[in-house]
Amino acid sequence: MRHRNAFGETWDGKGDMPQWLNQAESAGQPLEHFAVASASKSTNRGHATIDWSRDPLAGARLATVRPS
Numbered sequence: 001m002r003h004r005n006a007f008g009e010t011w012d013g014k015g016d017m018p019q020w021l022n023q024a025e026s027a028g029q030p031l032e033h034f035a036v037a038s039a040s041k042s043t044n045r046g047h048a049t050i051d052w053s054r055d056p057l058a059g060a061r062l063a064t065v066r067p068s
Contacts, residue, residue, distance in 0.1 A: 001013055001035055002035070002036050003021060003031065003034035003035055003036065004034060004036050004050065005020050005021070005024075005034060006050075006052050006055070007020075010036075021034060024057065027057060029056070029057060033055070036050065
């Protein structure tokens with residue numbers, strides 16, 4: 001399964017979980033929130049459309065600070 005955040009950073013589930021996803025999970029956000037459909041199911045040229053308007057972390061420091 002592939003995961004993506006609002007900045008377009010992705011994680012395919014292989015290797016260590018990236019900091020942005022680890023922080024979001026620690027803040028109580030479920031991994032499913034960041035899950036995206038496979039490219040074959042998407043109608044937007046391989047990019048899944050994500051509705052971030054209901055993201056409870058939108059505007060929070062966690063959502064705006066990029067990992068260094």
